[in-house]
Amino acid sequence: MTAGQRLTILGLESSCDDTAAAVLRREASGDLVLLSSVVAGQTSLHAEFGGVVPELAARAHAEKLDHMVEESLAQADIPLADIDAIAVTAGPGLIGGVLSGVMAAKGLAYGLGKPLIGVNHLAGHALTPRLTDGMRYPYLMLLVSGGHCQFLHVKGPDDFTRLGGTIDDAPGEAFDKVARIMGLPQPGGPSVEKAAQSGDARRFSLPRPLLDREGCDMSFSGLKTAVLRQRDQLVAAQDGLFEQDRADICASFQAAMRDVLAEKSRRALALADGITGFAVAGGVAANQTLRKALEAVSDEANTPFVAPPLALCTDNAAMIAMAGLERYLEGARDDMTLSARPRWPLDQSAHAMLGSGKKGAKA
Ligand code: KG4
Ligand code: ZN
Numbered sequence: 001m002t003a004g005q006r007l008t009i010l011g012l013e014s015s016c017d018d019t020a021a022a023v024l025r026r027e028a029s030g031d032l033v034l035l036s037s038v039v040a041g042q043t044s045l046h047a048e049f050g051g052v053v054p055e056l057a058a059r060a061h062a063e064k065l066d067h068m069v070e071e072s073l074a075q076a077d078i079p080l081a082d083i084d085a086i087a088v089t090a091g092p093g094l095i096g097g098v099l100s101g102v103m104a105a106k107g108l109a110y111g112l113g114k115p116l117i118g119v120n121h122l123a124g125h126a127l128t129p130r131l132t133d134g135m136r137y138p139y140l141m142l143l144v145s146g147g148h149c150q151f152l153h154v155k156g157p158d159d160f161t162r163l164g165g166t167i168d169d170a171p172g173e174a175f176d177k178v179a180r181i182m183g184l185p186q187p188g189g190p191s192v193e194k195a196a197q198s199g200d201a202r203r204f205s206l207p208r209p210l211l212d213r214e215g216c217d218m219s220f221s222g223l224k225t226a227v228l229r230q231r232d233q234l235v236a237a238q239d240g241l242f243e244q245d246r247a248d249i250c251a252s253f254q255a256a257m258r259d260v261l262a263e264k265s266r267r268a269l270a271l272a273d274g275i276t277g278f279a280v281a282g283g284v285a286a287n288q289t290l291r292k293a294l295e296a297v298s299d300e301a302n303t304p305f306v307a308p309p310l311a312l313c314t315d316n317a318a319m320i321a322m323a324g325l326e327r328y329l330e331g332a333r334d335d336m337t338l339s340a341r342p343r344w345p346l347d348q349s350a351h352a353m354l355g356s357g358k359k360g361a362k363a
Helices: 043-049 054-076 095-112 121-133 171-181 188-196 221-238 243-271 288-300 318-329
Strands: 007-013 018-026 032-041 085-091 116-120 139-144 149-156 159-165 278-281
Touching (some): 032 318, 043 054, 054 095, 085 095, 085 121, 085 318, 095 116, 116 121, 116 318, 121 139, 149 243, 171 221, 188 288, 221 243, 243 288
Parallel strands (some): 007 085
Antiparallel strands (some): 018 032, 149 159
């Protein structure tokens, strides 16, 4: 990033089930300093429902946003008056949550007389490696979250080409469903990963969907159904599930997921020209088995691999402040007409697809 004036951006995120605020500073030298990043999750709020309840999520966001802003400023140790611009997730996501964030951001921008910048949540994930590792354009990004799965050729803050993605479920969704099938707590990713640690990944042979089809598109819904069938077979045969069965199924599922993501990444790397590296982001990128496999694929292709710290892989507002900063530097400004967009694809030219950001409710 080039030199210029010092800028301090407040970022807000509330598109799914995390209420987050962050303060990011760009020094006159161009150096970036993340002054604070705070996140209030809603896991316990939705626990008894087995998934995020949009109305409950929206209400909790509306209640918590002010507190998160205060906390982020306190941790950054700066007054509100020092903020130069407000960046907020304007979509895609659950409409009630996105609206809560956009309204809060509008209030702050109006009250302070400072610019407002609407940010695409997926762009936030996709630009995270620029914040954490100073990654240079263009690069390949695998965005794997609870609502999305896509390979993006990232060429600029507003310039993304989708090389492929899931045609049905997102990997995080599959992890969450598998956790539900196995009676493990939500969010499913961390529980399945933990259970898999003591499991034998070779005990069950689960499908590796779409590996026989050319290109980088993926499918995970059949894999989830195969897990359900496997569980039912075991339950019918032995009248229940033992701890070891659970671990073995989780390990076998995670291995299938790993193999598909690794092979499709290999193909995406072959398609993306002139990249400076391969990066992952999104909640599923927190998974250590997947990270290792993707790093190995990147090594094979002689391409630097970047996996941001876990806290910046899952939903957070630092990435929104970062995407807002980049848009700000390009001259982008929004005003009081900024609207919340539940659907907002990053690559407007790509054909519509489930899980690509065109239809997915979560991000
Ligand atoms: O990006 P993110 O924080 O939120 C949205 O999707 O909006 O991703 C959350 C998803 C959830 O489905 C969660 O189960 C999954 O990321 N996840 C993981 C892990 N940690 C979170 N999946 C696999 N392994 C993990 N360690
Ligand atoms: Zn996300």
